[in-house]
Amino acid sequence: MFDLNKILRDNIKVLKPYTSARDEYKGTEGTFLDANENAFGSATAALHNRYPDPLQWDLKQDLSTIKHVPAENIFIGNGSDEAIDLLFRSFCRPGIDNVIITPPTYGMYEVSANINDVVLKKVFLSADFELEADKVIEAINENTKIILLCSPNNPTGNCLDANDIIKVVTSFNGIVALDEAYIDFAPEKSFLSSLSQYPNLVILQTFSKAWGLANLRLGMAFASKELVQILNRVKPPYNINGLSQALALEALANEKKKNEYVENMLIEKKKLSFELGKFAFITKIYPSDANFILVKTTGGNKIYQFLTDNKVIVRNRSSIQLIENCLRITIGTANENAALLSALAAFAL
Numbered sequence: 001m002f003d004l005n006k007i008l009r010d011n012i013k014v015l016k017p018y019t020s021a022r023d024e025y026k027g028t029e030g031t032f033l034d035a036n037e038n039a040f041g042s043a044t045a046a047l048h049n050r051y052p053d054p055l056q057w058d059l060k061q062d063l064s065t066i067k068h069v070p071a072e073n074i075f076i077g078n079g080s081d082e083a084i085d086l087l088f089r090s091f092c093r094p095g096i097d098n099v100i101i102t103p104p105t106y107g108m109y110e111v112s113a114n115i116n117d118v119v120l121k122k123v124f125l126s127a128d129f130e131l132e133a134d135k136v137i138e139a140i141n142e143n144t145k146i147i148l149l150c151s152p153n154n155p156t157g158n159c160l161d162a163n164d165i166i167k168v169v170t171s172f173n174g175i176v177a178l179d180e181a182y183i184d185f186a187p188e189k190s191f192l193s194s195l196s197q198y199p200n201l202v203i204l205q206t207f208s209k210a211w212g213l214a215n216l217r218l219g220m221a222f223a224s225k226e227l228v229q230i231l232n233r234v235k236p237p238y239n240i241n242g243l244s245q246a247l248a249l250e251a252l253a254n255e256k257k258k259n260e261y262v263e264n265m266l267i268e269k270k271k272l273s274f275e276l277g278k279f280a281f282i283t284k285i286y287p288s289d290a291n292f293i294l295v296k297t298t299g300g301n302k303i304y305q306f307l308t309d310n311k312v313i314v315r316n317r318s319s320i321q322l323i324e325n326c327l328r329i330t331i332g333t334a335n336e337n338a339a340l341l342s343a344l345a346a347f348a349l
Contacts, residue, residue, distance in 0.1 A: 002173050002200040004226055007145055012090050012234065020237040022054050052242035055232065059245050062252045067192055069222050075231045078239050080181060080204045080219030081108055084148075086231045087202065088116040091145040091175060095119075099146040100139055102131060104155060104320050106179060109148045119143075124322060129156040129286070133164040137171045147172060150179040152186050155317050155328045157288035159188045169198050175227075177202045182290035184210035184262050192222055199224050209291060210262050211251050216244040265291050269331045275341050276329075279348060292330045300325040303347060310343045 005013070021035035033039070035051055042048045060071040067074075077083040092099065098119035101109045105125075113120040121144070123136045136147065147168060151160040169176045180203055183190045191203055203222040208214035218240065221231065251258065273293055276282050281303065284296040297303050300318030304327060307314055315328040329340065 004199070004224070004230075007091055007174055008230065009089075009091060009093055012230065015233055017233040018237050020051070020054050022051055023237070048242065050242075051238055052240065052245055054237050054239075056240050056245055059240075059248055059252075062249060063220065066252060066255060067222070069192055069195060070225075072225045073195065073222055073228055075221040075223065075228045075235075076240050077219040077221060077231075077235070079208070079217040080179065080206050080221070081112070082235070082239065083202075083204055083219055083221040083231065084108060084112050084177065085115070086234050087146055087175060087177060088112050088118055090230050090234050092116060092118040097143045097145045098141070099148060100136060100144060101148050102136065102150075104129075104153075104317070104323050105148070105150045106154045106181075125153070125156070127322070129153065129158050129322070131160040131164040131168070133167040133171075136168050140172060140174075144172075144174055146175045146177060148177045148179065150181070151188075152180075152182040152289040154179075154182065154290065155292075155294055155315070155320075155323065155326075157182075157286055157290045157292060157294050159186050159289045162188065162191075165191070169201055172200065175200055175202055177204060179204045181206045181209055184258075185266065185291050186289035188289065195222055199227075202227065207248055207251070211248075211258050212261060213248065213251060216247055218244055218248055265331045268334060268337055269293065272329070272331060272337050272341075275337075276344075279344055281348065292328050294323065294326055294328050296323075297325050297327060300327055303327065303344075306347045307340070307343050310346070312340050312343045314340070 025034065037051065038049045056076045059076060060074045063074055064071040075083060094117035098121050099113055100121045100123055103122050103124050110120055121139050123132065123139050126132055131149065149160060149165060151165065152158060153160060165178065178191055178201060180190055183205065195201060195203060205220045207216060207218040269288065273285050276285055276295060281298045282295050283298060286294040300316060304314065304316040317323050317326045317328050
């Protein structure tokens with residue numbers, strides 16, 4: 001049976017978090033002489049001299065309405081990367097514990113493991129990029145603390161089978177972090193509706209993709225109230241600045257526009273996939289549930305360099321196991337996609 005306290009690092013159990021001025025006094029009115037702020041104002045036209053809400057409650061309340069998850073079950077991070085790093089720091093003892101990833105997948109998982117001196121176990125996806133749940137479960141030992149899954153997966157673009165995900169979650173007494181950064185583009189629904197069923201599940205989402213706010217660096221983690229409290233204990237006191245919070249609130253108030261962007265990207269993806277299939281040097285176009293397409297080529301490095309020389313920038317994934325000679329192409333606007341196709345036509349000559 002999953003026991004959060006059993007897998008939590010001993011030093012985190014007794015950690016006394018930094019208490020900021022805005023933690024001690026949560027009111028919005030008064031004479032504020034407690035946080036050593038500049039009471040005279042800011043060196044800009046707008047006033048930014050006061051610290052932001054350290055727990056982003058306004059943002060969490062609006063997210064709660066949209067995501068149908070209680071605000072207490074939401075963590076806001078400086079990108080999803082912060083939430084990932086905090087999970088490592090909270091549950092993995094350096095040099096002792098291990099995590100499992102399923103390559104090819106998001107590269108930051110491995111970087112976070114290396115930064116935190118955590119042993120990394122790799123259980124590769126199948127040749128069809130499917131999650132091999134039994135192999136993942138076999139790789140678990142007493143020091144496995146986190147399993148990281150990405151669905152839709154980056155860079156392959158496909159959703160992992162929901163039954164395989166559930167099998168891993170229910171077979172593991174540690175944390176399963178399910179990265180749903182691209183879920184808005186997928187036909188499959190998010191696991192958010194099942195969050196309360198799995199106390200060891202952490203669902204990661206982001207404002208960077210469908211919401212179009214990559215510049216703000218805002219990520220979301222949805223988990224049990226107890227797990228969110230741990231992340232809040234470990235995070236820096238003011239990890240999300242006030243400008244980012246305000247702009248995210250503005251975006252959440254215009255969910256219709258986000259949905260329109262998603263619909264337009266899906267239309268452009270279908271068109272681009274069709275046109276890419278006309279090039280002989282593109283030997284396979286993998287099915288995609290995301291806002292990008294993975295294509296297999298006859299020479300990924302050469303094509304990538306040609307495109308770069310022509311100021312069309314795609315992601316070269318040619319050196320990664322299982323996706324050798326593959327390029328990952330983000331869906332752009334109609335004009336941007338036309339520029340890509342024009343450059344590929346020139347390469348074909």
